[in-house]
Amino acid sequence: MSPTSILFAIAFYLAATVLVAGLLYRVVDYARTPAPLKIPTTPAPTTRTGVVLRMSHEVLLFSSLFRANKWIWLFGFAFHVALAVVLARHLRYFTEPVWWPVALIQPIGIYAGLAMVGALAMLWLRRFVVPRVRYISAPSDHLWLLLLILIGASGLAMKFVTHTDVIAVKAFFLGLLYFDWQPLPTDPLLLLHLILVLALMIGFPFSKLLHAPGIFFSPTRNQVDDPRERRHLAPWAAELEKR
Amino acid sequence: MAKIDFELPKLGPNLEIPVLQPDAMLGAGPFVAKPDHQEKLGFPGELVDDWQQVAIDKLGELVNKSRGLKVFLDSCVKCGACTDKCHYFIGTGDPKNMPVARQDLLRSVYRRYFTFAGKHFPKLVGARDLTEEVLDEWYNYFHQCSQCRRCSVFCPYGIDTAEISMAARDIMDAVGKGQKYCNEIIGKVHKIGNNLGLPEPALINTLEGLEEDIKDETGVDVRLPVDVQGAEVMLVTPSADFFAEPHVDGLIGYAKVFHQAGISWTLSSYASEAANFGMFIGNYENMRKVSLRIRQAALDLGVKRIVFGECGHAWRVAYSFLNTLAGPFDFLDQRYPVPQHICEFTNDLITRGALHLDPSANDDKVVTFHDSCNVARASRMGDQPGGQFEIPRAVIRASVNRFVDMADETIRDRTFCCGGGGGLLTDDLLELRAKGAMPRMQALKQVIDDHGVTHMAAICAICKSQFSKVLPMYGMQMDMIISVHQLVGDAIQLGTKE
């Protein structure tokens, strides 16, 4: 085992811990923070089932964004769908034998990778050419897009430019999963790809990428519209009533 | 017509997204509350010495008390979908009036003091220290948000800038920099019971005058009762209904409805106000205190139902918050929703055939309807989602023959604010109000030109006052704006049912 392999193994354990613990901390914190008032954006569903439906529309189709702006929707939606396919495709590095749906999507995964980088490039372009969006962009907003684009590009480069030893890569990751460490190939493109992914994993819980868990806790979207039928009272507000 | 020393946006054939005009609305904001106004609400009289620390502590407290605020501050991805949705941005071009930019005024400070990234890499994530300039910027731009929630409709995460404005105002009150208009008014409600500071004798006097007016006009004795023990319904209505046009014609309309339906009702001199500006300043305790007056009045008068008159934010507080703030209302008749909107009430009577309406009485009018933000995006009427759009329209259609809706993208949940909501209905914000009204004015102009619309009906006291002020600025008739229940009142055939 080379020192590089050991370093990467440790880094992946660390990054995975930060990602999981960080997100868990957020989710628990959001869940514990009370929502004092009923504030769904109406018209809103009057039942739990209705809320599940509304939320599914938001999460799977980005329905509010679609109403707001067709371009942002197109690029944003394309990026997220492509990302989902690309992530699913990468499951082949973590499963043995490879699950059949994962095997099935291997060919489209490549197109998804291209679509992902294309959509990200368009989202980034917007940050320069649309004055309103340029105005609201902080350096980190640019950097996240750059990071994602580089991850996608380095991944695609390994497909189209210089191949890496995917069998060994898979052995490395399976080794991580089963605590039976295996060497990692050391071609620069692969290492770059992995370093960027590590950065993404570590940055995730400290950044705007929190929108992913956040949406499920957004009271304007997840509350049932029934304030007249059911009295809603936050614990701290109930305290006021005892005075 | 008020003198204006600023340039109004032009009404074009289409609503254009303006070019950015940085600092177009830079200024000192509305008048700051006097120590006296502040203290009556339990806030420090003037800016406290250690205001930075107090503000940061308050922000921390609010974030931990409200999941919405926390999620909204964390989740924005700066996608830009909301940037062209705010009427104040459309009307002024000031980039700080783009909803996300408005949020960022607070978010930048939240990041600086409460997030890892902002503590260690402030420049990278746009985090800022809370300085005097930042506080001034908050004061100015958080009083350029009418808390209309239009932005939240379009945000992929439902981020509601109204919640952020409310939190910011709550923080500013906590450090001693409150807004005069709202705080003075809330003080009056705590003391006297209504926004106008109208004491009981004056109220009774006004209502007697109105009874005489109705008698003169119709020959029928329609009562406007106050503090009647054991009445079936207590009506809580915005105090503007007691004195100003076009509000008062709405009040007369409600009275005629009660009269013809034969349902006993009363106003309360203790809770003589539906409005609850506690919401505008984002302060739970003050909002609760105002709401509790309504509960108390209902208990004291021994009524069975509570009905709210035409008022937008009041209906939000009533529909969405009243049960929380002042409930449970188990002492009222559970066969009816608590509380009920006057439009729900009237619509039920119409459906049951309990009212005799002759829409031809309004044949001199072609009517359109302005959906008020707080009714449209923060409440409901009836038992179906969207009832808040259908029920007022049903009431109007039963009362007039010619009704036309404005353009789809400017009504229902995409409605544009009148420009005066959220505690901004004050003359020290006239320029903002006039410019913010532009999108609504433009949609109205279109139906005037295309369909000969003569009147715009609304169910909100703030909208009605605001439109009376800005319609003439845009070259339209001030008295175009009317109450929905004025239409009902004019169509109702007294003496034919009761």
Ligand code: SF4
């Ligand atoms: S709530 Fe309304 S006024 Fe405030 S930022 Fe959003 S759209 Fe503008």
Ligand code: SF4
């Ligand atoms: S639409 Fe929502 S996520 Fe997008 S910039 Fe506006 S507030 Fe942020």
